[in-house]
Amino acid sequence: MKAVGFKTSLPITAANSFIDFETEKPSPQGRELLVKINAIAVNPVDYKIRQNAAKDTELATPKIIGWDTCGVVEAIGNAASLFKVGDEVYYAGDITKPGCNAEYQVIDERIVGKKPKSLSIEAAAAIPLTALTAWEILFDRIRISAEKDKGKTLLIIAGAGGVGSIAIQLAKKIAGLKVIATASRPESVAWCKRMGADVVVNHKNLTEEVRKAGFQYVDFIVDFVDANAYWDEMAELIKPQGHIASITGSANPVALNKLKTKSTSFSWEFMYTRSTFQTEDMIEQHQILNKVADLLDEGVLMPTLTQTLNGLSAETLKQAHEQLESGTTIGKLAIRY
Template identity: 75%
Template sequence: MKAIGFKISLPIENQESFIEFETSKPVPGAHDLLVKIDAVSVNPVDFKIRQGSAKDTVLETPKIIGWDAVGIVQSVGEKVTLFEVGDPVYYAGDITKQGSNAEYQIIDERIVGRKPSSLSIEESAVIPLTALTAWEILFDRIRISAEKDKGKSILIIGGAGGVGSIAIQLAKKIAGLKVIATASRPETVEWCQKQGADFVVNHKDLISSVREAGFEYVDYILDFVDNNIYWDTMVELIKPQGHIASITGSSEPVALTKLKSKSVSFSWELMYTRSMFQTEDMIEQHYILTKVADLLDEGVLKTTLNQTLNGFTAANLKSAHQLLESGKTIGKIAIKF
């Protein structure tokens, strides 16, 4: 089968930053599906892994990355019960295994959902990783409930990005929150408003912008940009007994003591935790993806696709990574095979 990967971490402009090659079609294990891939999308984790996983060595076998895919089930493992051959599926994958930038991929059925029937393959391909991340951070980490939290305020830092775009929709339409999203360019402001943000504030002067929007403090804050840059700002804006959650990691120790006087909670979110550690509730990602597909088919949620590149080629993967690395992408980018 054809696959695209890399043997060494190189600048994306380099000829060898991605290479096309032939490799054996993988064989599914007991709980695995073998999926023929029709479309993928790219996420910031893709270029971060590409930049950092082979900096000091040349790999013998090219590393295949990619953590979003849509395709058709070709065969199943002996213990598979959730899917059958021929089923259209979508998923975000497992960071400990080979990725989706290939014609075929094996994937554990417990982290796979049925493809939304009303969406095209490219519209579906951009959903899994960001929807799982946003769902988990809102409902598993902060444990927001529409029943008890409806009408509370949430600040989403990075509203026009892939995770921010779907998080706005989930926070507004499923949790019933008052959504404040950050953006600074006219096109990103408009995008956030289209996703359902009640207020769009400028991240370049965030405290003043939030206060000008009428909020002294906010109940919840989601950081999708940079924990270090925004930490003191989040500490200032969070309401006493509020909750901050982040997906961005931290190059420096997080000063949690600054949250003590307000009794504020803090959570990390990593979408790969369940598959990486084979947690007892790993199948929750199947349920989340299935619920998200239902919400998309019902028109409650909408795809965050903003650009499609046609053709499974190294050139298209390079273009997608260049766009992501610019830091100015809006919504999501799909590659249709």
């Protein structure tokens, strides 16, 4: 089968930052599905892994990355029961295994969902990683619920990105929160408002902007861009006994002592935890993706696709990664095969 990968970590402009190659078509085992891939989407995790997975070495065989896809089940393992051959599916994959930048992929059925019927293949491919991340950070990590939290305030740092775009919608339409999102350019401000944000503030003067908008403190904060860069401001803006969560990791340890006097809770969210550690509740991702598909088909959630490229090739992946690395992407970028 055709695939795109890399043997060494190079700048995206380098000739061999991605290479086209042929490799053996995989076979599903156990609870795995073999999926014929029709479209993929790209995320910051893709270029971060490309930049770091083979920094000081050259891999013997190219590494295939990519963790957002839509396709059709072509075969199933002998223990699979959630899907049948011919089913249209979408999923965000498993970071410990080969990715979706290929014609075919095997994937555990417990982290796969039914494709939203109302979406094109490229729009569907743009949903899984961001939807799972946003859902888990709001409902599994912070444990927000409409019953107890309706009307409370949520600050989303980086509202116009892929995860922010879905998080705004889930927080507003499912949890009933008052959503404050950050954005700085006119087009990203407009996008956040389209997604449903009540208030949009400039992240460059975050504390001042939030206070100017009428909020001394906020109940919840989610960081989708840089935990270290915004740590002091998050600690200042969070309400006593509030909750902060982040997906971005940190180059340096975060100063948790700054949260002590407010008795603030803090959580990390890593969408690949369930698949990496084969957790007992791994099938939750199957269920979340099915719920999200229903919400999209019912028109409760809006798709977040803003740009589509065509064709599985090294050149197309280079173009996609270069766009993501620019830091100016609004919503999601997909590639239709």
